[in-house]
Amino acid sequence: MNKIESSTAFGGYWDDFEKELCTPEEIEESNLRVALISEMIEARNDKKISQQKLEKISGIKQPVISRLENGTSDPKLSTIIKFLHSVGKTLKVVPIEETKKRA
Numbered sequence: 434m435n436k437i438e439s440s441t442a443f444g445g446y447w448d449d450f451e452k453e454l455c456t457p458e459e460i461e462e463s464n465l466r467v468a469l470i471s472e473m474i475e476a477r478n479d480k481k482i483s484q485q486k487l488e489k490i491s492g493i494k495q496p497v498i499s500r501l502e503n504g505t506s507d508p509k510l511s512t513i514i515k516f517l518h519s520v521g522k523t524l525k526v527v528p529i530e531e532t533k534k535r536a
Contacts, residue, residue: 470502473522479520480520484498484502492515493512493516498516501513
């Protein structure tokens with residue numbers, strides 16, 4: 434029986450499981466995606482804007498916003514920019530090394 438099978442939940446074994454299934458590049462991409470989505474949700478919540486209100490402000494349909502925030506879609510860059518602009522944010526391109534120093 435391996436670690437995953439002996440665990441009642443992935444819990445502490447997720448990192449090992451992820452490393453077996455994914456390349457370091459895929460893990461990094463996933464981490465960046467999660468970080469971006471988290472920042473987008475936080476920005477919307479900080480402005481106290483519901484998904485329905487964001488739909489009216491941005492023109493992005495509420496179900497699209499929901500899928501974006503749940504990580505179940507792969508939105509176009511233009512959708513991300515509309516979302517961020519509507520909550521008073523923008524994207525900034527920084528060296529990867531800089532982001533690792535902050536973590």
